Amino acid sequence: MIAFNKYYNHFNVLSSALIIISLLLLVFKGLNFGIDFKGGTLIELRSNDSKINVSSLRDKFSQMNLGDVSVKKFGSDNDFLIKFENKDNKKNIIEEIKVNLDKSFGNSYDFRRVENVGPKVSTELLKSGVIAISLSLAIMLIYIWIRFEWQFSLGAILALFHDVIVTLGVFSLFSLEINLSIIAAVLTIVGYSMNDTVVIFDRVRENLRKYSDIKIFELTNISINETLSRTIITSATTLLALLAIYFFGGEILKGFSLAMILGVVFGTYSSIYIANTVLVRLRVSQKTVLREDDSK
Amino acid sequence: MLYFSKLRIVFITIFSLLFVLIASSNLFKFDDSFFDKKINLGLDLQGGSYLLLEIDNEPVIEQKLQNLTTTIRNFFKDKDIRINNIKIDNQNIFFNVSDDNKQQVIEIFEDENSEINPYYPRFKSHQLEIEDTGLNLKINFSRQGLINLKTSSQDQAIEIVRRRVDEVGTNEPNILKRGNSRILVELPGLDDPMRVKSLLGKTANLTFRFVTQNEDDRFGVEKLEFEDGTQEAVVSKRIIISGENLLDAQPKMDTQNNQTIVSFTLDRVGAKRFGKATSTGIGKQLAIVLDGKIISAPVVRDTIASGAGQISGGFTFQSATDLALLLRSGALPAPLEIIEERTVGPDLGQDSINAGMIALSIGFLLVIIFMFVKYRLFGLITNVTLVINLFILLGVLTLFEATLTLPGIAGIILTVGMAVDANVLIFERIKEELKDETNNILAFDGGYTKSRTAIIDANITTLLAAVILFFMGSGPVKGFAVTLGVGIFTTLFSVYFIARLFTSLYVAKNKNNGKLI
Numbered sequence: 001m002i003a004f005n006k007y008y009n010h011f012n013v014l015s016s017a018l019i020i021i022s023l024l025l026l027v028f029k030g031l032n033f034g035i036d037f038k039g040g041t042l043i044e045l046r047s048n049d050s051k052i053n054v055s056s057l058r059d060k061f062s063q064m065n066l067g068d069v070s071v072k073k074f075g076s077d078n079d080f081l082i083k084f085e086n087k088d089n090k091k092n093i094i095e096e097i098k099v100n101l102d103k104s105f106g107n108s109y110d111f112r113r114v115e116n117v118g119p120k121v122s123t124e125l126l127k128s129g130v131i132a133i134s135l136s137l138a139i140m141l142i143y144i145w146i147r148f149e150w151q152f153s154l155g156a157i158l159a160l161f162h163d164v165i166v167t168l169g170v171f172s173l174f175s176l177e178i179n180l181s182i183i184a185a186v187l188t189i190v191g192y193s194m195n196d197t198v199v200i201f202d203r204v205r206e207n208l209r210k211y212s213d214i215k216i217f218e219l220t221n222i223s224i225n226e227t228l229s230r231t232i233i234t235s236a237t238t239l240l241a242l243l244a245i246y247f248f249g250g251e252i253l254k255g256f257s258l259a260m261i262l263g264v265v266f267g268t269y270s271s272i273y274i275a276n277t278v279l280v281r282l283r284v285s286q287k288t289v290l291r292e293d294d295s296k
Numbered sequence: 297m298l299y300f301s302k303l304r305i306v307f308i309t310i311f312s313l314l315f316v317l318i319a320s321s322n323l324f325k326f327d328d329s330f331f332d333k334k335i336n337l338g339l340d341l342q343g344g345s346y347l348l349l350e351i352d353n354e355p356v357i358e359q360k361l362q363n364l365t366t367t368i369r370n371f372f373k374d375k376d377i378r379i380n381n382i383k384i385d386n387q388n389i390f391f392n393v394s395d396d397n398k399q400q401v402i403e404i405f406e407d408e409n410s411e412i413n414p415y416y417p418r419f420k421s422h423q424l425e426i427e428d429t430g431l432n433l434k435i436n437f438s439r440q441g442l443i444n445l446k447t448s449s450q451d452q453a454i455e456i457v458r459r460r461v462d463e464v465g466t467n468e469p470n471i472l473k474r475g476n477s478r479i480l481v482e483l484p485g486l487d488d489p490m491r492v493k494s495l496l497g498k499t500a501n502l503t504f505r506f507v508t509q510n511e512d513d514r515f516g517v518e519k520l521e522f523e524d525g526t527q528e529a530v531v532s533k534r535i536i537i538s539g540e541n542l543l544d545a546q547p548k549m550d551t552q553n554n555q556t557i558v559s560f561t562l563d564r565v566g567a568k569r570f571g572k573a574t575s576t577g578i579g580k581q582l583a584i585v586l587d588g589k590i591i592s593a594p595v596v597r598d599t600i601a602s603g604a605g606q607i608s609g610g611f612t613f614q615s616a617t618d619l620a621l622l623l624r625s626g627a628l629p630a631p632l633e634i635i636e637e638r639t640v641g642p643d644l645g646q647d648s649i650n651a652g653m654i655a656l657s658i659g660f661l662l663v664i665i666f667m668f669v670k671y672r673l674f675g676l677i678t679n680v681t682l683v684i685n686l687f688i689l690l691g692v693l694t695l696f697e698a699t700l701t702l703p704g705i706a707g708i709i710l711t712v713g714m715a716v717d718a719n720v721l722i723f724e725r726i727k728e729e730l731k732d733e734t735n736n737i738l739a740f741d742g743g744y745t746k747s748r749t750a751i752i753d754a755n756i757t758t759l760l761a762a763v764i765l766f767f768m769g770s771g772p773v774k775g776f777a778v779t780l781g782v783g784i785f786t787t788l789f790s791v792y793f794i795a796r797l798f799t800s801l802y803v804a805k806n807k808n809n810g811k812l813i
Contacts, residue, residue: 199750236711260710
């Protein structure tokens with residue numbers, strides 16, 4: 001049996017530090033919102049001419065008075081991602097750019113993807129993203145509150161907050177782009193992390209009923225160990241699937257799968273080291289679950 | 297938990313085979329229409345354009361209020377009530393009446409059978425609200441009045457949008473209402489939406505009006521620019537004919553001077569009016585005005601009584617074709633603005649499909665190898681179940697002709713990774729049971745029973761996340777929510793019926809062979 005409980009305090013300090021650092025990052029550095037949430041224009045361009053490269057594209061675009069233009073390689077050497085804010089919300093901007101590029105490059109390039117999100121839509125998308133995440137946290141809280149005792153719901157929700165905040169903190173630290181698919185990933189993380197916590201909690205509750213003489217400090221450790229191989233196997237297969245998406249699923253899914261990978265790692269960790277320590281700190285005992293059983 | 301009746305086994309087999317068959321209709325062609333269904337590919341996979349249009353209702357409201365001032369004036373004139381100082385300000389109409397009449401006017405507006413202010417019994421609201429500000433009377437649209445106005449302009453606009461898109465001839469466009477002032481247009485397979493965009497961006501409000509020098513024309517005048525921006529002309533506000541009078545419009549080649557023109561034919565009312573105007577206005581310039589800009593202003597030389605005419609204005613063949621198309625499909629009730637556009641080229645779509653399939657195969661393979669190494673025989677059972685699960689998932693998506701997007705493929709891969717969870721929970725539990733239980737049947741039965749609450753709780757949490765995502769997400773993300781959510785049900789089915797069936801058959805045969813797992 002691994003003595004997870006020996007490190008409860010150490011990891012609580014670490015988690016608190018991670019959350020504080022993430023919050024500081026989110027407040028002071030902020031998130032790198034993509035055009036979905038900031039508004040603007042995105043063009044994915046594929047060239048079949050070596051004349052077209054990041055610097056020549058940057059030159060051409062900077063001559064077009066589009067404001068701040070970002071040009072980056074996208075996956076392979078002849079794919080580029082161009083983003084700008086389109087502040088004036090010009091209507092025929094894509095056509096104008098095409099005409100301009102045709103002059104210098106002829107037709108040795110191709111727009112593979114064009115996205116244009118107006119300011120109104122991006123504000124709405126951001127709002128509905130925030131609502132979706134808040135709503136999912138609230139619903140998880142209610143669900144676990146119905147299924148378990150309040151001490152358990154508090155532990156599960158703290159673990160969820162930890163996973164969401166630290167994942168976003170990593171995105172902020174490395175200035176990774178937040179777009180619609182990242183919101184989808186965060187929601188899935190919420191579901192997954194909850195899933196992981198529930199399995200351990202289910203065992204904790206079962207053991208609480210079984211043993212009256214074991215303190216919660218020991219009992220959580222027993223429960224974590226009993227469910228450990230399941231935790232490892234499920235995390236492993238989920239990570240295998242996600243790694244396959246990350247490495248082979250194409251550029252568009254990279255951000256999404258990265259967020260999910262982070263979420264699964266943090267989710268597995270927090271189920272053990274946050275959710276359970278809350279139970280210990282709230283001195284959950286056999287009485288907690290038996291009282292609940294009586295009232296039901 | 298381990299017992300299966302014969303009937304149940306037959307049912308499970310048929311059910312699974314049915315979905316495998318439905319799923320395979322994506323690869324083969326079936327004659328039967330029930331089986332011949334296919335998963336729809338989202339725009340991000342098949343390529344195409346997604347346009348979100350917003351109707352700018354401000355001009356419509358202004359116009360309605362403008363008309364309303366006339367209506368109010370005439371309505372009360374018949375009742376011998378004088379309306380003074382009527383004006384529009386910030387979407388409100390203000391006017392004065394004498395103090396004796398004030399109450400009567402307010403009552404007329406607030407009467408449920410009011411002739412001038414329609415009452416919507418269903419919403420318990422009038423179209424207009426009236427308020428005595430002390431200085432004057434104020435009228436504005438009620439909340440319900442505004443909603444009705446917006447919905448009706450949306451109804452008109454979607455019809456015109458549909459006609460214009462159909463004229464361009466893309467395959468299976470999808471045109472839907474969003475809220476009460478937006479229209480969603482999905483154009484699968486359309487690589488370059490430039491033409492559709494420019495067609496939808498025009499209101500196509502066509503009027504024929506005389507150019508006038510007389511600044512105090514009875515109907516008022518306005519100064520308008522020519523389309524090429526070189527000249528201006530003063531034009532009367534009196535409309536001779538408008539786009540509504542057109543029966544048809546076609547691009548033509550004028551053989552005399554080799555110019556591209558748009559020829560049109562008018563309906564009876566239009567022909568009559570056009571004939572009258574051209575007979576009295578010989579020598580005058582008739583301006584053809586489209587969306588507030590003059591296309592051309594030819595001099596009237598003859599009376600045109602046939603109801604047919606032509607517009608010239610330095611068109612290219614393409615611009616003449618587009619103008620004819622716009623005129624045929626009619627004017628939009630209000631300008632449209634494209635507030636969101638997402639276009640994916642077909643080759644990127646194909647690349648995404650390929651990448652998705654490779655990721656799915658590799659993810660699947662990794663999970664299968666892992667499970668086999670970890671659990672051997674029971675790993676094999678899990679893997680066979682996983683394959684069937686995948687087919688059932690595809691079968692369900694096919695049956696409902698769901699839309700598969702790139703994030704949707706990611707959802708399927710994720711389902712593969714998470715689907716083994718339930719089986720793992722069960723197998724681990726059985727292992728624990730076998731620690732103090734020598735009877736295999738009892739241990740397996742206990743494993744299934746005791747793991748059930750954890751499995752159900754765990755799956756419900758993921759399902760809740762998927763449901764929220766489905767209702768809050770848009771487009772591709774919705775596709776992810778669908779595959780993730782459906783995946784949970786198919787996983788539970790395959791774990792509790794298929795994997796359990798295999799397990800029970802194996803255990804029944806080998807119950808006396810020591811620890812089985």
